[in-house]
Amino acid sequence: MPGPYDVIVVGVGGMGSAACYQLARRGVRVLGLEKFEIGHAMGSSHGLSRILRLAYFQGEAYVPLVQRARELWLETGKITGEPLFYEVGALDIGQEGSGVIEDARAASEKYGLSHELLDRRAIEERFPAFALDTDHIGLYQPQSGFVASERAILAHVTLALYYGAEIHGCEAMLDWKPTAGGGVRVTTDRGVYEAGRLILSPGAWIGDLVPALQASTQVVRQTLGWFSPLRPSLFDMTRFPVFTLEAQEGHFYGFPLWQHPGFKLGSPHFSGEPYDPHLPDRQPSFAQRDLLRACLAKHIPAANGDLLGLKACMYTMTPDEHFIIDTLPGFEQVIVASPCSGHGYKFASAIGEALAELATSGRSRFDLDMFSLRRFA
Ligand SMILES: Cc1cc2nc3c(=O)[nH]c(=O)nc-3n(C[C@H](O)[C@H](O)[C@H](O)COP(=O)(O)OP(=O)(O)OC[C@H]3O[C@@H](n4cnc5c(N)ncnc54)[C@H](O)[C@@H]3O)c2cc1C
Known part of the structure; x- marks a missing residue:
């Protein structure tokens, strides 16, 4: 049996790659197991980029976590020599009094975050790509932007290897069992490994590895254009920020041009299109493509050119849309991390740090109470 290892991380995607890096830099002997190649397009983190907005009002725990995440994205980008966070600003557009505006405003005021309220005319003057409804207003956050999500996985793995981690791509965990000494024995399609701790960060496959979570999580297909x-x-x-737009046609989000000649647009679908992550390919939804087209026609006509690409990706939703970061009841040596519900990537760098802290000391500097498994009991 190879090893020994202190910690095995199963799932080297957004969260798992950050955990491998944070563990390895602490001198922990870490093995990362990933069932596809490192940096694949079958999970939840591909499609080049993810929005990072600082004004989060979904719960007290999020703002300190996203602030730390932003620091770590900047720091890790400097270490690797390629930026991982781009501070292009974020603009939330909605009607006055709508949740999207009021929540962002309340979070900005509560946490002292730089922000600016813009009326429709001011938005269209500053960002002439938009054609908005007369009652649209916007909240602009200059310190927000986007994370290079695909590049970040590769950067985290590169650094983890540098610090001595062992990472196996194309190797799936099949099973794990507790050992008599309080550790774990992990069986994969290639071998058997033992470690003191196990971190399960399998994204959309969480139901396979933690069957108790099958009923309380739902995998939903998303289509990016x-x-x-x-x-x-x-x-x-x-001159163009990341944005979210609440319009009559639906909810949308988009990015400035980066690493692709096309304008990237998405529309979050939190329910309604369940998806099976075991399918061998990722067919995009043509209904979602048509919805994106409707948004472009009405609100962003300067990007309404030919379709260059479509990609399907998956959200893993919990009923309250909060993450899961906790030890598995009855197995203190196993930590579960499924931080998705469609908004997890921005936090990945800090969640990797929190997971490393949990695995090495049993506690984290972050308040993770709202992400506990108790709420599904
Ligand atoms: C279209 C789209 C847009 C999004 N936009 C945003 C956004 O703007 N901002 C934001 O913050 N978040 C956003 N999100 C959410 C964010 O991308 C996810 O929260 C994040 O990618 C989840 O990371 P993860 O590590 O949990 O999953 P993944 O990155 O998918 O990693 C899980 C890994 O586990 C591996 N695995 C599974 N089972 C096994 C096994 N048995 N053995 C070995 N390996 C295994 C998988 O192959 C995979 O690589 C978006 C998501 C999508 C789909």
Whole structure:
């Protein structure tokens, strides 16, 4: 049996790769197991980029976590020499008094975050790509932006290897069992490994590895589109932010041009299109493509060019849309991390740190109470 290891991390995606890095830099002997290649497009973290907004009002625990995450994205980007966080600003657009505006405003005021309220005219003057409804307003957060999600997984793995971690791609965990000494024995399709602790960060496959969570999580397909911009200069990173838009047609989010010639647009679907992560491919939804097209036609006409690409990706939803970061009841040596519900990536760097702290000392500097498994009891 190879090893020995202090910690085995199963699932080297967004969260698992950050955990491997944070463990390895602490001198922990870590083995990361990933069933696909490292940096694949079958899970929840592909599609180049993810929005990082600082004004979070979904719960007290999120703002300190996202602030730390932003620090770590900046720090890790400096270490690897390629930025992982791009501070292009974030603009939330909705009607006055709507949740999207009021929540972001309340969070900004409560946590002293820089922000600016803009009326429709001010938005269209500053960001002429938008054609908004007369009652639209926006809240702009200059310190927000986006994370290079695909690059970040590779960066975390690169650094984890540098610090001595062992990472196995194309190796799936089949089973784990507690050992008499209080550790774990993990069986994969290639071998058997033992460690003192196990971190399960399998994203959409959480129900396979923690069957008790099958009933309380739902995997939902998302479709991202890339469209040929008719006026590319309007979407340049220096003058176009990441945005969310609440419109009559639905909810949308988008990015400035980055690492792709197309304008990237998505529409979050929190329910309604359950998806099986075991399917061999990731077919996008053409209904979602049409919805994206409707948004472009009405609100972002300068990006309403030819379709350049579509990609399907998965959200793993919990009923309250909060994450799961906790030890498994009855097995203190096993930590479960399924931080998705469609908004987890921005936190990945800090969640990796929290997981490393939990695995090495049993506690984290972050308040993780609202992410506990108790709420599903
Ligand atoms: C279209 C889309 C847009 C999003 N937009 C945003 C956004 O703007 N901002 C934001 O913060 N978040 C966003 N999210 C959510 C965010 O991307 C997810 O929360 C995050 O990617 C989840 O990371 P993860 O590590 O849990 O999952 P993944 O990155 O999918 O990693 C899980 C890994 O576990 C591996 N695995 C599973 N089972 C096994 C096994 N048995 N053995 C070995 N390996 C295994 C998988 O192969 C996978 O690599 C978005 C998600 C999607 C789909």
